Amino acid sequence: MVSSPHIARVTRSFVTVTLALGLAACSSQAATQAPATQAPASQAPASQAPVSQAPASQKSYNIAFIAGQVGIPFYTTMQCGAQDAAKKYGVNLTWQGPSQWDLSLQMPMINAALQRHPDALALAPTDPVALVKTVQDAGIPVVTVDGNLSQPVDIQNIRTDNKAAGGLAADALGAAIAGTGSVLVLALSPGVSANQDRVDGFVTEMKAKYPNVTVLPTQYAGTDQRKAADITAATIQSKPDLKGIYTTNGDTAVGASGAVIAASKQGKIKIVAYDANPQQVRDLKAGIYDGLVVQAPYLEGYDAVELLVQVLDKSVDPTTLPDVKYPPMVVATRDNLDTPDVQKYLYVDSCS
Amino acid sequence: MAAPQSVPALPSHVEAVDVANRRELSLSQRLLGSTAFWMGVILVVLVLGFGIASPDWAMLQFSNFQSMALSVSMIMLLAVGMTFVLGAGELDLSIGANVMVSSVVAAKVMAAVSGSAAEVQAGIYPNLAVGVAVGVLAGIGTGALFGLVNGVLATRLRISSFIVTLGTTGIGTGLAFVLSGGVNVPFVPRDIQTGFGALQLGGVVPLPTVLVVGISLCLWYVLVSTRFGLHTLAIGSSREAAGRAGINVPRHVLSLFVLMGAFAGLAGILDLSRFATTNVGGYQTTAMGAIAAVVIGGTSLFGGRASVGGSMVGALIPLVLATGLVIIDVDSFYQLIVVGVILVIAVYLDQRRRERLE
Numbered sequence: 001m002v003s004s005p006h007i008a009r010v011t012r013s014f015v016t017v018t019l020a021l022g023l024a025a026c027s028s029q030a031a032t033q034a035p036a037t038q039a040p041a042s043q044a045p046a047s048q049a050p051v052s053q054a055p056a057s058q059k060s061y062n063i064a065f066i067a068g069q070v071g072i073p074f075y076t077t078m079q080c081g082a083q084d085a086a087k088k089y090g091v092n093l094t095w096q097g098p099s100q101w102d103l104s105l106q107m108p109m110i111n112a113a114l115q116r117h118p119d120a121l122a123l124a125p126t127d128p129v130a131l132v133k134t135v136q137d138a139g140i141p142v143v144t145v146d147g148n149l150s151q152p153v154d155i156q157n158i159r160t161d162n163k164a165a166g167g168l169a170a171d172a173l174g175a176a177i178a179g180t181g182s183v184l185v186l187a188l189s190p191g192v193s194a195n196q197d198r199v200d201g202f203v204t205e206m207k208a209k210y211p212n213v214t215v216l217p218t219q220y221a222g223t224d225q226r227k228a229a230d231i232t233a234a235t236i237q238s239k240p241d242l243k244g245i246y247t248t249n250g251d252t253a254v255g256a257s258g259a260v261i262a263a264s265k266q267g268k269i270k271i272v273a274y275d276a277n278p279q280q281v282r283d284l285k286a287g288i289y290d291g292l293v294v295q296a297p298y299l300e301g302y303d304a305v306e307l308l309v310q311v312l313d314k315s316v317d318p319t320t321l322p323d324v325k326y327p328p329m330v331v332a333t334r335d336n337l338d339t340p341d342v343q344k345y346l347y348v349d350s351c352s
Numbered sequence: 353m354a355a356p357q358s359v360p361a362l363p364s365h366v367e368a369v370d371v372a373n374r375r376e377l378s379l380s381q382r383l384l385g386s387t388a389f390w391m392g393v394i395l396v397v398l399v400l401g402f403g404i405a406s407p408d409w410a411m412l413q414f415s416n417f418q419s420m421a422l423s424v425s426m427i428m429l430l431a432v433g434m435t436f437v438l439g440a441g442e443l444d445l446s447i448g449a450n451v452m453v454s455s456v457v458a459a460k461v462m463a464a465v466s467g468s469a470a471e472v473q474a475g476i477y478p479n480l481a482v483g484v485a486v487g488v489l490a491g492i493g494t495g496a497l498f499g500l501v502n503g504v505l506a507t508r509l510r511i512s513s514f515i516v517t518l519g520t521t522g523i524g525t526g527l528a529f530v531l532s533g534g535v536n537v538p539f540v541p542r543d544i545q546t547g548f549g550a551l552q553l554g555g556v557v558p559l560p561t562v563l564v565v566g567i568s569l570c571l572w573y574v575l576v577s578t579r580f581g582l583h584t585l586a587i588g589s590s591r592e593a594a595g596r597a598g599i600n601v602p603r604h605v606l607s608l609f610v611l612m613g614a615f616a617g618l619a620g621i622l623d624l625s626r627f628a629t630t631n632v633g634g635y636q637t638t639a640m641g642a643i644a645a646v647v648i649g650g651t652s653l654f655g656g657r658a659s660v661g662g663s664m665v666g667a668l669i670p671l672v673l674a675t676g677l678v679i680i681d682v683d684s685f686y687q688l689i690v691v692g693v694i695l696v697i698a699v700y701l702d703q704r705r706r707e708r709l710e
Contacts, residue, residue: 071533100534190685219684223633226423229626230671233419234678238410250536251633258627262422262550262558263415279538279629282475286542 060090061120061312063305064113066106067097068124068146073277073347074297075124078145080351081301082122089309094118103127107134114138120308122301125149141311141318145300147194152323155311158303160295161326162194166201166248169272172291172331173244174210176270181243182214184235186252189222198248198274214241221252228255229262236263244270253280257288276332276346284334292332294345299327385709387650387702388662394698395665395672402676410679420668420675422558425565426622428667430638431645432568433615435663436575436608437513438646441588441655442506444609446517447616448638449524450498455620455630456528458491459537462544462624472539480541491624492617498524499613503606513609521639528632536629549625560622565664572660584608588655641670648699669698 065082067075079095086093096113098105103126110131113121121138124146125131135142136153144154173183185202188195199218206215216239221228228251236242236259245260247253253273260269270290273280283289303325310316329345336342383389403412410416430447437444463472466483477483502520506513551559575581583604586594595601623631647653648669649662673694677687 069534072535100529217681217683219678223631224636225627225631225634226426226623227634230423230674231678233423234416234675237413237416237419237675238406238679238681240408251631254536254627254629254631258545258549259419261545262626263419264550277538278473282473282539286475 059312060092061309062092062094062116062118063120063122063308064116064118065093065095065122065301065305066110066113066124067095068106068126069099069101070097071099073349074275074295076349076351077347078124078297078301080348081298081303082305083301083351085302085305085309089306091305091309093305097124098126101126103130110134114140119312122304122308123154141308143304143307145304146297148324155318156307156321156325157323158300158307158325158327160329162197163201163204164326165274165293165295165329166198166203167205168329168331169198169246169274169291169293170202170205171209172293172333173246173270173272174206174213176272176290176333177213177243179210180212181241182216182239183244183246184216184232184239184242184256185218186228186231186245186247186256187218187220188249188252189220195248202246213244216242221255223249223251225251225255225258228252229259232256232259233263236260236265236269242269244272247271247273249274253289257283261288272331278347278349281332281337281346284332284337287334290333294330294332294342294347296327296329296345297347298345303327386659386662387706388659388665390702390705391649391662391665391669391698395669398669398672398676398694402672402680406676406679411676416675416679418552418556418558420671421561422626423675424667424671425558425560425563426619426626427638427641427645427671428568428664429564429615429619429622430642431649431663431667432564432571432660433612434642434646435649435651435658435660436571436581436584437612438643438651438653439575439588439655439658440584440605440608441591442513442605442608443643444499444502444513444517444612445639445643446498446502446520446524447612447619447642448635449521449528450495450613450616451620451623451638452630452632452635453498453524453528453531453620454491454495454617455624456532456537456632457494458487458617458621459540459624459630460531461490462487462541463537463539466541472541475539477541477543480543484541484544488621491621492614495617495620496610496614498616499610500606502613503609506609507602507606528630532630532632534632536632538629540624540628540630542628544625545628549622549628560625564622568660568664575658575660580604585656585658588652588658590656642667644695645670648695650702670695 063086067078069075075097082093082095085091094113096109098109106126110123118140120141122143122145123135125144126147128148128150132149132151132153135149142154144157146159148157148159177183183206185199187199203215206213216235219231221231232245232255245256247256253271257271260266260271267287272291272293273289274293276292276294280289280292284292307316311318330342332342399411403409434444434447462483465486466472466477466479471478498520502517505511505516548559553559553562575584583594583599586597586599587601587604591601645666646663649659649664649666651658651662670691673691674687677690682690
């Protein structure tokens with residue numbers, strides 16, 4: 001028999017959800033909201049929702065996932081992973097994210113999601129410091145992905161090991177240039193620690209594994225393709241033994257490849273870049289790049305949802321977990337690109 | 353359009369007193385009095401200095417000149433357009449955003465028209481020529497439209513162009529992000545790079561440089577020998593006097609902004625042809641870089657005095673500095689300091705020289 005407090009609770013939840021959805025729809029930014037796996041009305045507290053046939057959990061949890069940015073293959077791939085895990089564990093997953101990597105755009109979404117009182121939250125923090133308090137005050141289990149918080153107040157942080165990524169890149173580039181010659185390192189800006197980790201990991205591994213390779217001093221080009229191209233062109237002039245270029249982000253890769261092509265050195269100077277968007281994979285095949293360090297956004301999304309389910313089920317004790325978990329990575333080359341082991345890592349524009 | 357017979361051809365460095373006295377300066381007098389010439393001297397000194405300091409004369413290699421010529425083309429184009437804007441006493445801070453938005457529009461149009469979405473993703477472009485042509489027109493058109501908006505706001509609303517273009521910078525950048533979704537446009541046909549951006553005329557001069565130098569020389573002629581150029585400098589020298597002399601000032605200023613905008617659109621195409629994608633994370637310092645190039649070259653920030661030749665040289669100096677410093681292995685953090693110091697010294701020396709002349 002349905003009691004009055006029960007009806008009041010369902011009605012309150014329904015009204016809150018509708019208002020939150022209305023506010024989200026009215027926001028000026030084009031935030032993408034993937035359809036929840038069930039209709040909004042069923043986002044009432046878990047005890048009211050029908051029990052689903054989830055294999056591993058007994059309840060149907062509501063998990064909110066706030067991405068760092070939507071509309072880019074990296075996060076679309078992460079969404080695929082999160083949704084696959086949600087399907088496996090019977091989770092009601094809501095996926096939201098701002099159109100830009102911008103805290104001022106992400107914050108309203110986090111607040112709106114928390115207003116709906118999910119059971120747990122997965123979050124890609126666009127600001128490591130400002131979101132610490134938000135996570136602390138959330139009152140529910142929180143897992144962070146991609147970026148990290150300045151203090152480990154989350155259950156766990158799942159992100160790329162940028163130092164290891166740099167090391168993988170060094171292995172790939174060193175092999176591609178047959179262990180001799182000079183390599184140029186193009187970084188983002190001083191003070192971006194994730195990017196600096198990519199540089200440090202590369203330099204350490206290159207010096208250890210390929211001691212005959214000269215690693216030239218790091219140059220900083222920011223997100224300016226022209227600057228990266230100018231630095232590359234000047235280095236081509238001054239270092240006749242330049243054999244490889246290590247780029248740590250998308251724009252430096254584009255700039256460096258532009259300069260190499262203009263100097264008619266494509267194929268003679270090998271370039272290693274990050275990420276495997278469809279465009280980059282195409283460029284790898286075409287010989288613009290010689291190696292792509294591929295992160296694992298699919299696993300970040302999948303593991304985040306899976307871990308939250310386990311914490312909610314109490315099958316995992318959060319206090320025993322390490323602060324950071326690093327998913328595995330691969331380096332894609334023209335040789336291994338078509339193997340299933342590498343294919344499963346490539347980023348996608350939409351989930352199949 | 354040549355000036356009427358009764359007015360002598362103006363020197364590239366226009367001084368009001370010389371026009372009044374109708375003095376025809378000799379070539380050597382004109383050269384030695386012009387900032388552009390002395391900046392050219394400084395440029396040659398820098399190139400030679402770096403050449404001596406660089407290992408194996410790397411700075412003086414022909415391939416280095418080629419790559420510098422290619423790189424400078426985009427900023428030179430913007431500087432030449434900005435010469436006219438500054439010559440009229442106006443300012444356009446929005447050219448960076450203009451280049452960004454124009455390149456996004458051009459890239460999207462190229463990718464959309466050259467083939468279906470699936471074909472383009474796979475790298476097949478059945479309608480390549482049409483797609484590129486329409487994309488180029490769309491890019492230049494967007495730039496001109498942006499310039500039109502700037503011009504209308506500056507002339508109709510009578511807000512200073514500094515404020516107007518400061519505002520349109522934000523609008524343009526936001527628009528570029530909205531159109532591109534915040535990411536660089538993928539699947540632009542690489543043929544614009546392999547077929548133009550990375551090619552040289554006769555294997556010697558990069559094609560983009562040929563285009564830009566050609567345009568610059570045309571504009572040099574326009575500034576020095578046509579009524580359009582004369583009116584531009586008159587407006588910059590004294591807006592009121594120009595208006596009373598019968599020049600339609602608002603319409604002329606509007607046309608300058610549209611011209612600047614069209615150049616920004618073309619600059620966006622040039623960058624597209626260099627990288628085969630857009631650069632929505634860039635162009636933050638483009639406007640300042642172009643203005644600096646123009647001012648270094650001798651154009652006055654307050655209008656009335658302009659030099660296209662000076663702007664062409666002024667565009668080269670920061671690039672030569674940046675390239676030379678990398679070639680001689682100066683640490684990347686020191687590069688920023690050195691470039692700033694040398695620019696200040698160069699402009700200061702020129703200022704002293706001009707003060708001594710007056």
